[in-house]
Amino acid sequence: MRQLIIRSSEPNAMFSQLQSCLKGELKEAWGERVFTFDNELGKGTIRTLPFSWGISLLDFDITLTDETKIIFDTQELSPIEFIFISKGFLKYNDNPIVDYTNFEKFQNIIISPARNAQKTFLFPKNENLKVNFIQIIRDEYLKKENNNISYLNDLLVSLFNDTNGDVGYQHRGSFSLRIADEIKQLNNVHDSGILRTLSLEGRLYLILSLQLLEHHNFEEKMNIPEAISKEEITRIHKLTEYILEHISENISINILSSESGLSPKKLQVGFKILYSKTVNEYIRQLKLEISRDYLKNTDLSVSEIVYAIGIKSRSYFSKIFFEAYEILPTEYRKQLKNKNVST
Template sequence: MQKIEINSVDGAEILKQLNRHLNGELTQRWGEHILEFNNELGVGIVRTIAFDWGVSLVDYDVNFVEDTKIIFNIENANPVEFIFISEGKLEYINDSEERPLTFERYQNIIISTKKLSKETYVFPKAASVKVNFIYVLPNEYAKKKNNNLSYLSESLFSAFTEENKNSPYKHYGNFNLKIADQIKQLHDSHESGIVRTLSIEGQLNLILAMQMLEHSNYENGRALPESLSKEDIKKIHNLSGYIIDNISEPLSVSALATRVGLSPKKLQLGFKVLYSKSVNEYVRQLKLEIARDYIKNTNYSISEIVYNIGFKSRSYFSKIFFERYGILPTDYRKKIKA
């Protein structure tokens, strides 16, 4: 496992310290600092840009060859960190947690540590991780006209005051795909010069607002259509076992949603979070995988297999089997029996 120690929350300095280990190339354009690397340590791009009032972005799109610990030892700042993972996951360790935590894809996370504490983020090996860190320095942000910090919830407001020097703050919130969509727009920006800078700043403020809104709804027990709780995710995860056990039965979105007590829209969102597929795409893929196992490991006829996985049309089954595996079911059986 490689370890990288960072002692700054300044984005440009973070990239310099990362590059001492990653041996990449540092560039700067339109106020953005960019680190690119592609070597025996891995491949990736880390970008950063800072704005007035103590707001900055550090964006990672990386894939390391081995597990990589990035350890932050910050002595002179207590930023509030707004974290959102668009791809992959991270393990998180700090002085106030009894055991490591896993930050999941699409989960809304807001943290602020005690002063002089240490934070560790573990990037898993051979896995793509895309994660946004928006750092807000409370003392700087408080100087902003119309900062409206007093309208924050009491718990989040405490993270923006002197109290957070000795009391860590943490919010491990719901899973939210609207935030993911907004971050995708941030990544897809192709403007240049002042237009690009203004666009990034505007989108950054919008992402912050969305993360604060999710936090507020979470604390007040309000469930939004585009937000999923951990309990929702567990229900959907458990549903996969039911689908396998009942693969020959009709498995409509509405019937599955009723079974787990979620709306069809939330069920679809959950499948996108867990499997990056719609419900129907997931069920169809599972049917094909089970059918392939039947062909390989049983003497059932193709027609019997079609019936066992709940399809009515053999020709349709052959069509989607070919699209998935590049071979017809009958030819696949001949090939493995040869």
């Protein structure tokens, strides 16, 4: 395991130390600082962009060759950080005597360690990680006229007003495709100059507002269709077992909704978050994978396989099999037999 020590919580200083540790090549334009690295430590890009009133963006798109611990060894007060992972996962700890916390893909996360806590991130080995940090330096933001902090819930109001860092805070909220979509748009801005800066700043504030809204809804226990909780994610995981056990049947989204107790819309959101597929796309892919296994490891005819995976039409099965694997089921089995004969 590698270990990188960062001795500042100030965004620009922290970025410079990360660049030094990872040996990256720095480019600067329109207020953005981006460094790219491709060496024995890994490869990827890290970007920072500061805005007014203590708000800044820090994002990573990196793959490291070894599990890497990044430790913030500083007495400075850490900014409040709004974190969102678009790909991969991350582990976090601010107390060496307790286990790491898992930060998951598409989960809304807010952290603010106490001043003397040792903030530590554990980056995975050989895993492409895409993660955004929106950082807010409290005492600078509080100087902003019409900062409207008082309109937040009591928990966040106390967090923003804790300029001494007396109390640590961590929020692991719901999973949100809406925030994921906005992050994707943020990373696809291709303008230059003032248009780029304004576009990035506008999208950053929109993402921040969505993360604050999710926190509010989470604390108020509000059921929002486009967000999904950890408990609902667990139910969807269990639902995949049900699908596998009933693969020979006609499985509709209404049946799955009844089985899980989740609305059809929640199911679609959950499957998109977990598997990047709609419910029907997931079921179809599973049926095709099982059919391929039958073709390879059994003597069942194609018609028997079609029946076993719950597809009514052999011609439809052949069509979707070809779309997925660019070969017809009968040709796939022939290819396997010829390969076995030649060996």
